[in-house]
Amino acid sequence: MTQLKYILSKIQLPEQSVKNTIALLNEDCTIPFISRYRKERTGNLDEVQIERIVKFRDEYEILEKRKKTVLKALEEQAVLTAELEHKIGLIQDLSTLEDVYLPFKKSRKTKAEKARQNGLEALAKIIMSQNAKDIDIIAYKYVKGDVASIEDALEGARHIIAEWVNERSDIRHNIRRQLERHAMISTKVVKSKATEEHAQKFRDYFDWEEALSRIPSHRLLAILRAEKEGFIRLKIEIDHDRALDNIERKILKSNNECSEQIEIAIKDAYKRLLLPSLSNEALQIAKDKADESAINVFAKNLRQLLLGSPLGEKRVLAIDPGFRTGCKVVCLDAQGQLKYNETIYPHPPKSDSTGAIKKISSLCDAYKIEAIAIGNGTASRETEALIRKVHFKNDVQVFVVSEAGASIYSASKIAREEFPNYDVTVRGSVSIGRRLQDPLAELVKIDAKSIGVGQYQHDVDQSKLQKQLDVVVENCVNAVGVNINTASKSLLSYVSGIGPKLAENIFNYRNEHGVFQSRTDIKKVPRLGGKAFEQGAAFLRIKDAKNPLDDSAVHPERYVVVSKMAKDLGKSVQELIGNSALLNRIDLKQYCTDTVGLFTLEDIVKELEKPGLDVREQAKVFTFNQNIKTINDLREGQLLPGIVNNITNFGCFVNVGIKESGLIHVSNLSDGFVKDVNEHVSLHQQIIVKVLEVDVPRKRIQLKLHK
Template identity: 60%
Template sequence: MIKGKEEEGAKFKDYFDSEESLKRVASHRILALRRGEAEGILRVSIAPDEDEVLDRLDRIFVKGQTDSSKQVELAGKDAYKRLLNPSIETEFAKSSKEAADIEAIRVFAENLRQLLLSSPLGQKRVLAIDPGFRTGCKVVCLDAQGNLLHNETIYPHAPQNQGKMAAKKLTNMVETYNIEAIAVGNGTAGRETERFVTNLHYDRKVQVFVVSEAGASIYSASKVAREEFPEYDVTVRGAVSIGRRLMDPLAELVKIEPKSIGVGQYQHDVDQNLLQQSLDQVVESCVNKVGVNLNTASKHLLTYVSGLGPQLAQNIVDYRAEEGAFTSRKQLMKVKRMGAKAYEQCAGFLRIQNAKNPLDNSAVHPEAYGIVKQMAKDLKCSVADLIADNELRKQLDLNKYVSAEVGLPTLKDIMEELEKPGRDPRQIIKVFQFKEGIYKIDQLEVGMELPGIVTNITNFGAFVDVGVKQDGLVHISQLANRFVSNPADVVQLHQHVNVKVTEVDVVRKRIQLSMKDVEQ
């Protein structure tokens, strides 16, 4: 620690005057040390034991007890201190940082994958709220495709305290726009707004969800948001993003730079080029795993489909605007600059609901349509019948369809897809409720058991939101009643868990939690 920086560097207190073997220092701690060094709080050095090094050098180079041997000993000592030691420190600082970067990027990539594959609500009419106290709560109403229908601001909280008026406006909007679900951002005033919304009486059953706002402000001020909503301010755009995240997290989050989403581990301290490459691969992988609705996908979502880039994605959107919705994958060949190679790469990931050919709403590639048609012909049924009837598919002998171009593994993949054509691989979303009456960190007590949502996973544990605006940490040693080597083996992002409060530091805003001996 640099003298006089104790108060300023309180968050690095655990590293003041510490010493540890480099090979035992975890990757996240190396990054924390380097951040403390960059901020001028810590002074970090890497060096072997000097006495042991000098003793080894003497044993190798110093022979006898002559005057010349003493000069060799002095030369060795000087060479080590002036040349070797700085070189060793530079080399190991570089190699340890690179290893820490790779591990941090791996953790971030896995968290991002889980976040992008979060459970979607689906195409429902949603009312979304970006909460606030003094500036009010921005409310937007979206149709089932995520289009903005209406927006206004309500003031249910202090200092305005217009609760009755806000309640009337919300219930009217739910009725007028046939709202099926409400999304409440989890930022400032989030818990208070959730309580207010949940306690209202509507003319229908309306589910209320708390949605992470991480990165919403980045999106609302971005070029992408300005292109989508040029006539609206950032508060409206932010509320729209919250609502769309509930409907389809993947489609909305691809518009935000991944490292701004808030699920990483020192992501701003690692090699940015390596990070970007890794995260781009994760996004593309997730988009292709889920598949994309060709008739509703935004340009930004289409960009991540294999074989497409920004220009082809824009051309698809333009074609859709001019010619109307796609009715078959074959129409893609009419899109400007869509070549045979690009079509071959992208077609299997693009879905068309209610298409003339039911295979157009599946992951079966057009190149394999002939095989499926032959299967249906052999069974004297239609392709639609083959998809709908599991008993028909059981009658097929796949070996009959093996050829030089198509092997048995490919045929098995086709059969698996026919069992669930176009089905979203993501899990169904569940409603979650925080513990009533707990809204601030100073309301927490040691021993209290609370429901929570996993918001971030690191190598040293998992962060859990228990509804007090400050996430608590479940250290890796507190995740289960057994040894855990990787937190991701026990918890997943956005998982609903029950935790016990073990320590509360109100001044440093730190909450320690445990999942040991807590029923899940």
Template identity: 60%
Template sequence: MKLLDFILLQVKLPVRSVTNTIELLSQDATIPFIARYRKEHTGNLDEVQIESIANQIKLFQDLEKRKKAILKSIEQQNALSDELKLKIGKSVSLIELEDYYLPYKKKRKTKADAARENGLEPLAKIIMAQNQSDIKRSAERFVKGDIKNINEAIEGAKYIIAEWINEHKLVRDKLRKLFQRQAKIVSKLVKKERENENAQKYKQYFDLEETLYKMPSHRFLALHRAESEGFVKLKIEVETTTAHQQIEHIICRAGNSPSRYIVEAIEDAYKRLLKPSFTNEMITEAKKKADADAIRVFASNLEQLLMASPLGGKRILAIDPGFRSGCKVVCLDERGMLLHNETIFPHPPQKEMNMALKKIKSLVNAYNIEAISIGNGTASRETEFFIKKVSFDRDISVYIVNEAGASVYSASKIARDEFPNYDITVRGAVSIGRRLSDPLAELVKIDPKSIGVGQYQHEVEQSALKEKLDTVVMSCVNRIGVNVNTASKELLAYVSGIGPSIADNIITYRNEEGNIVSRKQLLKVPRLGEKAYEQAAGFLRIKNAKNPLDDSAVHPESYQVVEKIAKDKKVKLKELIGNKEVLEKIDLSIYITDDLGLHTLKDIVKELEKPGVDPRKAISNFQFDPTVKTIEDIKIGMKLPGIVNNITNFGCFVDIGIKESGLIHISKLANEFISDVNSVVKLGQVLEVSVVDVNVERRRIQLSLID
């Protein structure tokens, strides 16, 4: 099977779009570049569709690699017929491929192998023929060598028949469908763990039975974790009688009742070979499905977090709050550079309130602070109340910032390289301040798994998770665009076509040569050749460049058409940019060429109307309920403002201004059935929630969006 045919079976997209996308991906074009600057080639496919094609290419390559290995193995056994070779060549799934390979697969010596060595295969064929009424008489001539009696001969023959049944393609196809439709997953507590305190968090799974294909992914992953920790045992069950009947229907001649020996062989094949095989297969497939679901949720949450509203280039005073160890305070300039740091102790046990008030007011004035950023960890609300007692001589906005992962950053090599002379408390506070200024630029420095916006992220396949999250980060970075003269190495590395090595070279080049003043100058950066330039240029911004298009999403390959439009409209290039009146009257059809189509021209005009505009929403200042400071203040029936800080398949968690986040179960999101939490709420969304239950002992709060 050819690659194009394989992909077209999996995705419902035009042949030309898929063909051209395959070609672009084979040339190492990135998904953001293809989606943004090659719309004519792809038929205006979006990033999701292009990523789907890229994933199918990888699946095809894995499939072809496995086919070659299987064909080679069977050929070495001198067992490869033209018919089998054709079937393997047409296979479109790894499961089907493994079924074809099963009879030829090298495995440890089986009971059937031992029976064959004792010459019992002819007896097995006699039994399977079902035309011999006296099997025991036929078995007499096989009693020799290690076979001591008729019963041993028949038993050995049944082992061979059981193996034939297990390797029968139609039997496996039929039973696979039965397991897929009817399999139930059964969970039982490991008795010796009944009193284990750590097991109690899985109490709801101690005696559970549920149809496997209906089980939500988060529940399966919880079960999988409970089993891996040794607290429960999992089994897959289907109706045994139904399974036996389906096997009989395939291997027995029409209208014939199977002999008791065949019935016994069927029972043995199912219990010893088929059921364990399909149990493993169903668990594996359910795990893959649950992983994919969890990764999708994590990716969606990460995208929303990375695209959170930035405050922009402001002077920020950031506070990492704490009680006994005090509050670490840092002052940052417009570029996020550290100006000053110290520690204040406004809370118990020191409670140096007056001294702290004076210090904050002094720092705000001394460093011309425009906003204050407070981490949302321990002592966050108390610190917010303290800050609001300070009498500033001008309006200073105060923001509560999600500090998830800040401790990971502060202990990382990236943070040590940035601030070699400061300890982790200073680095953590700097990160809190920079997250207010530009969440994306700061969060790219942290392993996405450490940001804490997923479900069961440590249970899923880690390489698949990393690949997907890296794709999300790259997509967000390129959607926003990057200032080449101020971006960190970590941010530059996610730009299309750049990567860590060239990002290092850009940093070195601008440190040695000064600010980069044009996109063309990028070609002087070591190892940033024509190919990397083509991929990256449209996503890199040059502020105050001689050519104003260098600070826009217009790709340099399209500069010529923009200049022609300006000439045709008899205006200078600078006068064309932002001139909505002129831009709206352009007849784009006259500028269409073989390489430049209407999709790209529309994108160019849209960008010229508002060049370099950040697609993220403007930041808003949110206030929690000032009367709520701890979980003890929460009462059933209260209505509270909150911010969504995590989304899972079973609901969303809401920060209501205290240490514990409240859960809105999916059933409490709307007055109608909801299958996708993201269809109702988004990460960072402000809500008014109702408290429906509070468990102070377990530190759990149940919330609702339904009145």
């Protein structure tokens, strides 16, 4: 099967679209570039559809690589026939391939291999013929050497038969199907650990049973973590009698002494070989599905977080709150550059609130501060209350900003390079302020797994998680676009076709030669060739450039088209931009060519209407209930403002202004059935919640979405 046919068997997309997309990928084109600037070739496939093509292309390559390995091994053993090679060529999944290869694998020291070495394979074949009589007399002929008795001979023969049963692909397929449809996962607590404090968060699974096919991803991952930490033991089981009956019907053809031996061998094969192997496989498949679900949740959350509302280029005073160590204060200019830093001590034990208020007031005046960003960690509410007592000369907006991952950034190599002369506390405050100005530009500097917006992210396949998160970051960065003259190396590295090395070259070139005046200047960056320019230029923006298209998402390769549109209207390109009346007069069909179609032309006109439009909403001020400071202040029935700070498959967590986040279970998001939590709430959404239950000892809060 060809790569194209394999992919088409997995997804319902036009063959030509898939074929052209594969060709573009093979030309080292990126997903953001293909989805945005090669719509004619792909038939307007979006990023998600192209990502799926990439996924199945990779699957195909893994399968083909394994097939080559298997074929080579079979050839070396001189057992590869034309029929077997053809059969392997038709296989479309790894498990079937391994089943076919299983009988030919070089055995380690198994019971069956030992029996063969003792010369018992001939006896096993006689028994499997199922027409021999006086089997004990026949078996006696094999009593010699290490085979001390008739029973030893029969047992050895049964071990060989058990291996044959285990290697039959039809039998493995049958049990695999039973596990897929009917397997139950059950758990039992390890009694010696049942009373341990850490075990209590898993107590729901001390005695649990559920269909493996229906278990939610978060529950399976929780069970697997509990097992890994030694608090429970789990089993995967099916109806054993039914499974054995199915095997016996395939093998037993008589009712005699031979069939009695075969029946014993079947039970041994099932219990010792088939069930352990295939139940582990079924559990791994379920784990892979749970991983995929959890990774998708993390990816959705990360996307929403990265595309969070930016305040924009405003002068910001940022505060990293604290009690004993004080509040770290920094002042940033509109581009996020550090202008001043200091520590104030408004809270116990020093309690210098008067001095802190005066200092904040004078700093806001001196640096013409337009907004204040307060970290949401320890002493956040107290600091927010203090700031609201300050009398500002100008209008200053106050925001509470998530600190998640700020400590990771402040101790990172990136932070040390940006602020070599400042300690981690100052860097952390700067990160808080910059997150308000532009969440995307700041969060790309932090390992996404440290941001804390997933579920069981440490339990899933880490390579798959990292790969998916990298795709999300890349898509978000390119959806927004990057100001090449202000972007950090981290942000530049995610631009289509750029990567870490070219990002560093761009950064260094900018420092040495000054700001880029045009997109053409980008070609002067060392080692940035034609391919990288093609892939990345349209995502790199240049403010106040001579050519206004340099600050738009119009690709340089299409500037000629825009110039022709303007010329035909008797206007300049500058006069076209933002002029809907002029743009509506353009007959797009007359600009269609073999390479430029309506998809591209419609995108160009849309971009010219609002060039460089940020797809993100602007940040809005939010105020928590000032009477709620700790979990002890919560009461059932209260209606409170809150911000969604994490989304999972089983609901969402909401910050209501205290240390503990409350949970809106999926059943409390709507009166009707909820298929997808994301259809009802989004990350950082401002909502009103109703308090349903408060468990102070366990620090758990149950909420309901109030509409």
